[in-house]
Amino acid sequence: MEIEKDLEKLIEEIGGEDFQKKVQVCYQCGTCVGGCPVAWVNENFNPRKIMLALSRGEIDEIINNDLLWFCCYCHTCLERCPQKIPVSEIIVKLKNIAAKVRGIPEGYVNELKMIAKTGRISSISSATERRREQLNLPKLVQTSVEKDIKRILKQTGTNLFLEKEIKK
Amino acid sequence: MVDAGHHPKINVLTYSELEEVRGFVGNFKVKVKKKPRFVIPEKCNGCGLCVDVCPIEVPNEFDEGTTTRKAIYVPFAQAVPLVYTIDMDACIECFKCIEACGKLEAIDFSQKEEIIELDIGTIIVATGYDIYDPTPIKQYGYGRYPNVLTALELERLLDESGPTMGKLYRPSDMKAPGKVAFIQCVGSRDDIHEYCSGFCCMYTIKNSLILREKYPDLDISIYYMDIRTPSKGYEEFYRRAREEGIKFIQGKPSEIAQDPNNHNLFIYSEDLAKGKAIRDEVDIVILSTAAEPRPDSRTLGSKLGVTSGPSGFYMESHPKLKPIDTPTEGVFIAGSSQGPKDIPYSVAQGSAASSRASRILSSPEWEIEPLIAFVDADKCRNVRKKCGICETRCPYGAIIAPEGKPAYVIGAKCHGCGTCVADCPEGAITQLHYTDVQIVAQIHAILREKPEEKILVFTCHWCSFGAADTAGNSHLKYPPDNRIIKVMCSGRLDRKFIYEAFRIGAGMVLASGCHPQDCHYITGQHHAERRLKAVPKILERAGISPERFSVKWMSASEGQTFSKVMKESSETLKSIGIERIKEENEKAKPELEKRIKTFREDPDVAKILLADEKVDIEA
Known part of the structure; x- marks a missing residue:
């Protein structure tokens, strides 16, 4: 039920009555897959099949599949789609639904923890700093975790995933 | 030649x-x-x-x-x-x-x-087409990678009297290729050109077979979204290509990359049958580019009175029934100027156009339908101030409204839709055989007895009247309370006809015509739709329930729709009830009377109106 409601909301967000014009016009040409850098690493990741399932209303199939989380938002598919379907942007929305329904994969939680702690996905290593110095790049600044990061996490609702994790 | x-x-x-x-x-x-x-x-x-x-x-x-x-x-x-x-x-x-x-x-x-x-x-306009230049599709590298060719460039290389005497070389190093690939639908069926260019599948298959014959060991693949081989013998040709070992890979390539050292090309695509991303190294890539209208087609069209469709190709007068006619009588279109097409189709259309043209040339006089319009110069507003509405309504360029002078109709160009007649603010234009007098007389005859129990239906000659006809031929049942008045085109439907019908007590009025893209007079339905949009509000203000007037567009095959609409209308009429209709009509009379004022001013129409009123008084 929850998913169905989300699907309705998603359709509304993607363009309401224009959903058909924006998603169901997909004629399964595979341009998105041909240019997808993830499809090269993981041959099971296939944005075309995600669009196919979506246009047929099979949203649980997408959400229950962890492959959805492999998209890295390079937006090549969106750029090259001959029908101008915003594939990567739709995937963002699908991920949001999946996060609500099923939670987010462990790797993302770890990244979140790191961000909450340091403001970065990975810590600054001395090697990085040395390289930057050699290249005449400015030193990396420590972001204010308390002031900025926490606020961003709260406003985007991402902190909920952290809280869940802590409760566990 | x-x-x-x-x-x-x-x-x-x-x-x-x-x-x-x-x-x-x-x-x-x-x-x-x-x-x-x-x-x-x-x-x-x-x-x-x-x-x-x-x-x-x-x-x-x-x-x-x-x-x-x-x-x-x-x-x-x-x-x-x-x-x-x-x-x-x-x-x-x-x-x-x-x-x-x-x-x-x-x-x-x-x-x-x-x-x-x-x-x-x-x-006869047979100005052909242009080939889309694929340079803007950056990911295919045309113009940057020497070994990416267009299909037309390949045609030149395969020509025995062409620049290479019919031999295929890699342009980068003049070596013989070992592997070539074709990419279909470059610049068509996408956001550049929405349409399918139609003939590229066949010429790609033809070129692949020529290459196979010349170079039996050459590895040939064709990247396609759909292979379209619908005409006679085409599918057999496609099968032959598969028998000859041409590889057909379903998938639109996302990108072509080039090895800068040897100019070899890498095609990145999905192989849909496998459901996997693939990378293919080839020597030459041939892009099957879209056909597009010639850049000056619109300027030429405006000189000839030939319109262009959204794709830029010339518009035929009717998509099914008048494929070579244009709005200007005596001007025909043929070949790819009308839309991308292959040789057999172009030859057929060219032959049709020339035989149509010779039909006109071989007779000393050319007959047209006697339904044309004419302007009453004394009434025309264009003399007093700039008007020219009629000129903008005519899709055939048959009306000319010179500044300061009365507008006039070029009879030989008029097709008789009547759109100008309905939109003339002075009632200065008359259409022969569909005059105001004739139509008002029909309205009065139909509504002489028990008008509030009747549904007056206006139909156009070609589509909605055809729908009524189909309903009859198919023995579809619907209540007998409707009465039809036929005009040539819904463009002739003057709002005053509707007001007059309600003024003399009609129960319901239904206006109908063709679907928007099917108009036999190109834009007549469009003008009717625009004009009739305001009617429900005006009626409502006058006191008439808006559901008593409706507009329905249907094609001649839609007998089912016609009978369904008639049934629904009949039910609506019953649900409103005769008493209320009479009440509403009585209330609306003064307002409607104002709206049909020009009918009173026309002595011939006024005569009909008065005659009926006299009968009423006597009764």
């Missing part, structure tokens, strides 16, 4: 442009601009000595720029007429050609542009 050049009754004007067309079917006055060739055709014997001495070389258009030509040239060996032309954009005026020509004295640098006037009976 050569035969046409020699035919005593065919006059070929090449290197010429259409300047102006005036007049009408059978009587066109056409101005043609003949551009100067700087070579006198009668003196030139085509020996080509001038070409040998010309020092200027520019890319050869006929060879798609794969070779060069001189500033003095013939476009290609079989050109008609075989006369040289000097390209003044390239010529440096060294006059070496004059020396080479010698005693023939065929070269004349003093030639000027010339305008000639011709009396023409019929015109």
